[in-house]
Amino acid sequence: MTATSLTSTQGAGRAGDKIFSGAALAAGCLILAVLFGVALFLVVQAIPALTAPAADIQGGKGFFAYIWPIVIGTLIAAVIALVIATPVAIGVALFISHFAPRGLASGLGYVVDLLAAIPSVIYGAWGAAFLAKEISPAYNWLAENMGWLPIFQGPASATGKTILTAGIVLSVMVLPIITSLSREIFLQTPKLHEEAALALGATRWEMIKMSVLPFARPGIISAIMLGLGRALGETMAVALVLSSGALTASLIQSGNQTIAAEIALNFPEASGLKVSTLIAAGLVLFIITLAVNMIARWIITRHKEFSGAN
Amino acid sequence: MSKRIDVKDLNVYYGDFLAVEDVTINIEAKSVTAFIGPSGCGKSTFLRTLNRMHEVLPGARVEGEVLLDGDNLYGPGVDPVTVRSQIGMVFQRPNPFPTMSIRDNVLAGVKLNNKKISKGEADVLVERSLKGANLWNEVKDRLDKPGSGLSGGQQQRLCIARAIAVEPQVILMDEPCSALDPISTLAIEDLINELKDQYTVVIVTHNMQQAARVSNRTAFFNIAGTGKPGKLIEIGDTHTIFSNPTQKATEDYVSGRFG
DSSP, X not given: OOHHHHHOOOSHHHHHHHHHHHHHHHHHXXXXXXXXXXXXXXXXXXXXXXXXXXXXXXXXXXXXXXXXXXXXXXXXXXXXHHHXXXXXXXXXXXXXXXXXXXXXXXXXXHHHHHHHHSOHHHHHHHIIIIIHHHHHHHHHHHHHHSTTSGGGOSSOOSSOOSHHHHHHHHHHHXXXXXXXXXHHHHHHSOHHHHHHHHHTTOOXXXXXXXXXXHHHHHHHHHHHHHHHHHHHXXXXXXXXXXXXXXXXXXSSSSOOOOHHHHHHHHGGGOOTHHHHHHHHHHHHHHHHHHHHHHHHHHHHHHHHHHHSOO | OOOOEEEEEEXXXXXXXXXXXXXXXXXXXXXXXXXXXXXXSSHHHHHHHTXXXXXXXXXXXXXXXXXXXXXXXXXXXXXXXXXXXXXXXXXXXXXXXXXSBHHHHHHXXXXXXXXXXXXXXXXXXXXXHHHHXXXXXXXXXXXXXXXXXXXXXXXXXXXXXXXXXXXXXXXEEESTTTTSOHHHHHHHHHHHHHHTTTSEEEEEOSOXXXXXXXXXXXXXXXXXXXXXXXXXXXXXXXXXXXXXXXXXXXXXXHTXXXX
């Protein structure tokens, strides 16, 4: 019987395996512990606000009445950012992966990645000091000519510090995320499928429609989701750009607020129940971003089955 | 619906590297021409110049003329997109579009260039193309299922159906059976035999028995050594090439003495 020689494994390799697997396990557990700790902290600290009598919460109508306008505001800003950033990002990514000459492509990819390296406070300052001022004539035009649409109802903000401006600034910030992820996916399109389209007499754009975009669609969706996560949580840029206020349908008047900016602006001077309320708002944001990220992960894992050239 | 190809003094480059040197060859209409030769001798590269797929790779270019019934494919103002719609191609590995149904795969080339096609016409075309590729009976009940769910041999015949749906003048096949089992290979070879009644077929193969079985004429390519360009050694009737070639290198290759 050779069973004995098979079972008696000894040597240094074994110890190395154990140490490495222990370290990996510890690192994995640490992440879970941190996540759990944050969640626990948010829940415990939020309980006073969630259970307090309605009249004690800011606004006097309870936590739900306080939170839902800024949840909507957060979603509006994020949706504006994605509506603007997604087509631009996909266009830039396609240009880099399939149209630009190789030298230009790598340079352009590098520049787009650099956009992600700019601190958000810089974006906020740029949006507040420059973009808001420059864009307010456009808002006046929108109010005059398209004012019949509720989202462009006048009078437009004189300062330009509106949720639309905030959304535009956010779109610049999520652009590099969506661009670089999409570009990676586009480059992974199997050559076989691209050549299949070309050999049928497809133009370059038709080849992209037939083989690149169908292959990349799940990847694009997850890239958008990750961009959405960034847009939802972005604090500084919105806090600086947006002249906040009550929830309004018009995107070109001052008003609206996002959760992250609300917390950042009010936290330093808050105390007691107000702190609890803000932390509860943070809990809501945490849940929204967690949900967005989980959906993104789910789409990415679902994508794996299709990633091969099957 | 088939045209002949005449190649004159064609040099094929990857950047500065000369991959195939000075090929002059005539490919007859409505016949099967096989390219054989050792690996790396440039036969696939040369095949891809016949529908301007070679230049898809960065830096790839050609010098010389490829005449399709007298029209130079590399002439000024010739659109490679038009060339490829007239000269179809089947690749080494089956490559149906994975997100498309079997039906949409067959129609993929026809729907290009915004051509409109009615549902009735499309149904007729799908059936005719799949029958032409000997695949109709196997898939007629699941035309809306994804093409990637078929077996390798079925996928390759789907690719052939997709290629013949656009009614090309010529069909190029780049080792179409190298990823397939013997039974699927046999099915494809039978199909090639039928295709030559309507189309000009050019097939690259590593398998000399296959060349002997399916082709009317055979071209032998060879390479002098690594880094040297591939060359056309000789072309002739398949029977002659395998029984009584004029060149010593061809005889050595077909008799299995090297390569």
